[in-house]
Amino acid sequence: MQTHNVLISAGSNIGDKSGNCKKGISALIRAHTTVLLGESKFYKTEPVDYTDQDWFVNCAIKISTPLEPLELLTEIKRIESEAGRKEDALRFGPRVLDLDIIFFDDRVIESDNLIIPHPRMHQRRFVLMPICDIDPNIIHPVLNKDIRALLAELDGSGQKVSEL
Numbered sequence: 001m002q003t004h005n006v007l008i009s010a011g012s013n014i015g016d017k018s019g020n021c022k023k024g025i026s027a028l029i030r031a032h033t034t035v036l037l038g039e040s041k042f043y044k045t046e047p048v049d050y051t052d053q054d055w056f057v058n059c060a061i062k063i064s065t066p067l068e069p070l071e072l073l074t075e076i077k078r079i080e081s082e083a084g085r086k087e088d089a090l091r092f093g094p095r096v097l098d099l100d101i102i103f104f105d106d107r108v109i110e111s112d113n114l115i116i117p118h119p120r121m122h123q124r125r126f127v128l129m130p131i132c133d134i135d136p137n138i139i140h141p142v143l144n145k146d147i148r149a150l151l152a153e154l155d156g157s158g159q160k161v162s163e164l
Contacts, residue, residue, distance in 0.1 A: 003064045005037065006072065007103040007134070009118070009127045010059050011045070014096045017057035018042055018164065020083060024097045025061055027079045038062035040130035046160040048124065053094045057164065060102070060130035069104050073114050076101070102127060106141045117142060122150045125159040 008028070012020035021042070029036050040060040047053050065072060076099045083097040102118045109116040117140055121127045128151040131138065136148035143150065 001033075001066050003035075003066050004068075004105050005103075006063050006065055006101060006105075007131060007138070008061050008063065008076075009098075009100045009102050009121070009130065010061065011056045011098040011126070012096060013047065013054045013056040014084075014094050020097050021057055021059055024079055024083055024099055025059075027082070028061075028063065028075065028099070031075055031079075032065060032067055034063050034065040034067070036061060037064055038134040040133035042164040043126060043129060043161050044164055045126035048126070048159060056126065058126040058130060058161075060127070060134060062134050069101065069107070069109055069114055069116060070111075072101060072104070100127075102131065103138065103141075106139075108141055123154070125151065125154055125161050128154070129161055 010021040010024055028034060042057055042059045045056045045058045047056060067075060080097050080099060085096050100118055101116055102121050104116045107116055122140060122143060128147055131147050132151060137146050139146050140150060
């Protein structure tokens with residue numbers, strides 16, 4: 001069975017934020033012979049885009065999975081829904097659980113339902129810092145820069161991030 005290496009960002013800013021992330025990750029690992037290969041520290045992060053909301057807890061994981069990208073997305077959406085996430089929620093607004101596929105092997109995918117690498121990941125300190133915990137040398141397959149370089153390119157404005 002062929003497996004894929006995938007980096008996923010997890011976040012929550014409602015209720016037990018760290019617990020929500022841990023439960024979402026656990027649900028993903030239990031599914032479909034998925035194996036956890038690495039995990040970041042947990043970070044308290046300032047909201048971006050829609051700022052009138054509570055701060056988030058964010059982390060990242062690296063998994064090995066036999067699922068193809070759209071199958072994994074379907075599984076992620078099911079886990080988010082079971083955690084209490086509403087599909088009609090405000091874009092970039094508060095959420096119980098947010099799981100985003102950041103990288104899927106070194107594939108570049110653009111479909112109506114899924115864009116990989118995640119289209120805004122290189123602008124998000126709350127995504128880049130946790131991925132650096134796992135592997136700062138991962139190369140973005142479109143930008144051809146490693147995660148450490150992308151993090152260094154962010155300016156200092158906004159996006160406050162601190163370890164929990």
